[in-house]
Amino acid sequence: MEPPEGEPGPASLVRLVGTPMARRLELAARLFDRTPGLARVLVDADADGLSAAGALVTALSRRGRGYHLTALRGLDAKVAGALAEDKPRVLITSDVGSGQADLLEPVADAGSLVIVLDHHVPLSQRSDERFVQVNGHLFGVDGSSELCGASTAFLFALALDPANLDLAPLAIAGAIGDRQHVGGFRGATRRILEAAEAAGDLHVRRGLNLEGADLLDALVRSNDPFLPGITGDEAEARRLLREVGVRPDLPVADVDEGSARALASRLAAHLLSHGVDALYAGEVTTERVEIPARGMTAKELQALVNSAGRAGEHAAAVGVALGQPWAFERARARAEAYRNQVRDGLLKLAAHPPTKLRAVQYFDTDDTLVAAAVAGLGVIYLFDPAYPVVCFSPQNGGWKVSTRATRRQAERGVDFSVAARRAAEAVGGRGGGHPVASGATIPKDGRERFLREIDAIVEGQLAGAEAPA
Numbered sequence: 001m002e003p004p005e006g007e008p009g010p011a012s013l014v015r016l017v018g019t020p021m022a023r024r025l026e027l028a029a030r031l032f033d034r035t036p037g038l039a040r041v042l043v044d045a046d047a048d049g050l051s052a053a054g055a056l057v058t059a060l061s062r063r064g065r066g067y068h069l070t071a072l073r074g075l076d077a078k079v080a081g082a083l084a085e086d087k088p089r090v091l092i093t094s095d096v097g098s099g100q101a102d103l104l105e106p107v108a109d110a111g112s113l114v115i116v117l118d119h120h121v122p123l124s125q126r127s128d129e130r131f132v133q134v135n136g137h138l139f140g141v142d143g144s145s146e147l148c149g150a151s152t153a154f155l156f157a158l159a160l161d162p163a164n165l166d167l168a169p170l171a172i173a174g175a176i177g178d179r180q181h182v183g184g185f186r187g188a189t190r191r192i193l194e195a196a197e198a199a200g201d202l203h204v205r206r207g208l209n210l211e212g213a214d215l216l217d218a219l220v221r222s223n224d225p226f227l228p229g230i231t232g233d234e235a236e237a238r239r240l241l242r243e244v245g246v247r248p249d250l251p252v253a254d255v256d257e258g259s260a261r262a263l264a265s266r267l268a269a270h271l272l273s274h275g276v277d278a279l280y281a282g283e284v285t286t287e288r289v290e291i292p293a294r295g296m297t298a299k300e301l302q303a304l305v306n307s308a309g310r311a312g313e314h315a316a317a318v319g320v321a322l323g324q325p326w327a328f329e330r331a332r333a334r335a336e337a338y339r340n341q342v343r344d345g346l347l348k349l350a351a352h353p354p355t356k357l358r359a360v361q362y363f364d365t366d367d368t369l370v371a372a373a374v375a376g377l378g379v380i381y382l383f384d385p386a387y388p389v390v391c392f393s394p395q396n397g398g399w400k401v402s403t404r405a406t407r408r409q410a411e412r413g414v415d416f417s418v419a420a421r422r423a424a425e426a427v428g429g430r431g432g433g434h435p436v437a438s439g440a441t442i443p444k445d446g447r448e449r450f451l452r453e454i455d456a457i458v459e460g461q462l463a464g465a466e467a468p469a
């Protein structure tokens, strides 16, 4: 819905994402309103997908619509088959769907209205009155950096009712979950942030990207940024703080501007000296997005949603996204354990780095819960920056694969959305996602072949040649 005449308001869809995508969102909202009945909602069970769930569920409730929400890791043929049999009047997916269009189109063809609110690289361009695909990639908006599942879900909520602007904090939490804040929010996400700030739903200020009881605690437990040689080493952390001249027991919030600047530049220099790209070294200071209604930052909200989700406590994760007090305590304990597990995983890899092939490096972990996070942070802060990373962890008798690249590696040609999909397909698995972050599930005996394939494909991408099909 837009103002009848003249300049659209700051939160108008046209202003946020441009006319063609705004029209698609309005179409999705109109078709949804025209199709009564219970809505099936399907999201990915990570911070982005579960934040999207929070936005969708709220918007649907406000519209007086019933829903049945499912969070899942990986939409496969089995799930899609069950959906087709179920024949829901409406199926809404977020943070999942575009990479599984081949599985969802039959659900639409069987009579359901399917609304896909996604930002993964789409398998098909299809969008019509039964299968409405809302994905930035279809409108020239970079889905890896400018829109995520939660922000796309938020835009749909806004198309249903402009009053849903207050759900913007969930869009931002999802974007942070997908690391789209790194180097500053961009494009559509930036405009959403600004519109929400103008409405008073968010407050943005620059500050140290550290969290903890005090500075020493924050440094020793810092995963994101991971500080090689300091994270996990109290003596080194103390030494660094003494060098900068700030007290280790000072609460992070009480650090004055001068000391914060001194500490930030010391930490950035430390990261640069460890080969960390300047883009990521700069992340020692960040835009802290405060959510006044919740008394926490969007990063904290994201951490709670993410760790509860990864631990399989989807109800608690969505409960946090919805602001339900019971869920917070549960999620907080999870977040603490999760943070420790991620740090342990990174420290282990600091001692035993990944194995290098020709183009990629790879490692194994039994800790499926934190595998993706460890791969994502490791490739940025810890591993040889020349090699994108592939990580294997056991899952359901096969392998779950997480592939991660830095933006710099992507600029040099690495595209895991293609490489992970092709290598997985070569061994009878399934894969895809984003150029810098993709996933795959492959059968147990496909691991060696998958590694050979993905190494060759990435080598081809780096060489600028057409990757082997």
Ligand SMILES: [Mn+2]
Pocket: 048, 049, 095, 119, 148, 149, 178
């Ligand atoms: Mn996502």
